[in-house]
Amino acid sequence: MPTDHPAIAHGRIGVLIVNLGTPDGTDYQSMRRYLKEFLSDRRVIELNPLAWKVILNLFILPFRPQKSGKAYAAIWNEARDESPLRTLTRAQGEGLGRALSHDDRIVVDWAMRYGQPSIAKKIDALKQKGCDRIAVMALYPQYSASTTASVYDQLFRHLMTLRWQPAVRTMAPYHDDGDYIKALVASVERKIAETGWEPDMLLASFHGIPKSYFEAGDPYHCHCQKTGRLLREALGYDENRFMVTFQSRFGPKEWLQPYTDQTLEALPGMGKKKVMVISPGFASDCVETLEEIGLEGKKLFLDAGGEAFARIDCLNDHPDHIALLAKLLDKELKGWL
Secondary structure: OOOOOOOOOOOEEEEEEEEEEEOOOOOHHHHHHHHHHHHOOOOOOOOOHHHHHHHHHHHHOOOHHHHHHHHHHOOOEOOOOEOHHHHHHHHHHHHHHHHOOOOOOEEEEEEEEEEOOEHHHHHHHHHHOOEEEEEEEEOOOOOOHHHHHHHHHHHHHHHOOOOOOOEEEEOOOOOOOHHHHHHHHHHHHHHHHHHOOOOOEEEEEEEOOEHHHHHOOOOHHHHHHHHHHHHHHHHOOOOOOEEEEEEOOOOOOOEOOOEHHHHHHHHHHHOOOEEEEEOOOOOOOOHHHHHHHHHHHHHHHHHOOOOEEEEOOOOOOOHHHHHHHHHHHHHHOOOOO
16 A cells, blocks of 8 residues: 555454343432333334334433332343443353354454443454454344344444445344253253242243234234244243243333243142242343342242242343354355454
């Protein structure tokens, strides 16, 4: 190049894994800032934007941060002063970096759709390291417009601001991948070995979406049901010992059913006294699994007459999960490598 040519780093391949997001703290302002970004996403709330802006700012943001802050405080990683989701996503990125270190052109990083570190910040960082090709993986096994599409929307919004865009690939959902199902099975078997008892009922609890989203064509419900069926069959359970349920509903609309909380309250009356809950739709443990299931869900079940309750860890940074993500990315990077 000419001597006066700007220095340009190039020739490397970026991998960016993206999780949902996290507040920076459990205080009111941190929670409000996070909730405002999350609940302002048109992919998440598909209402008239002007009407929703009024509802959000007058009726939700003045009060919701306190309630959400208490939930986060119950599971906060005090040692690192951060949410478990941030701790675990960082560990997943580091583990994936080691798994893909067979090619020194690959650079692995992690980001959050809402909060920090942002997708834009990490795309810029990868470009500065010479990544002119970047594979972006939303950490959602089951596709939904409210999660997967929102990540890629944000990615493309940032690309629109760049003069020199990297080539990008986005990852397909992996709800029915054989290694994903095997990793889920192994997590159930580890919990049974740890507790020393077999469940009368295994709930596969997925994050819910409004029923209207499904009716509009979102494939999420179908993906969840297929994951559940494949997991049940791989475990050898019949339908009297396994259920797919949906949690975390918000607002007055009808969401996908059956609801996890109502199911947990009803199970003891059905003779299901020993229950385990797995969360196949979450790649990392977070407030929805640790607090909503592990604390609130457990209390609902035991107060209703249940005798034994166990929450099964998400796949997190377990070697099975890192190997699965590395395999999926190896497949996606063919041609670039």
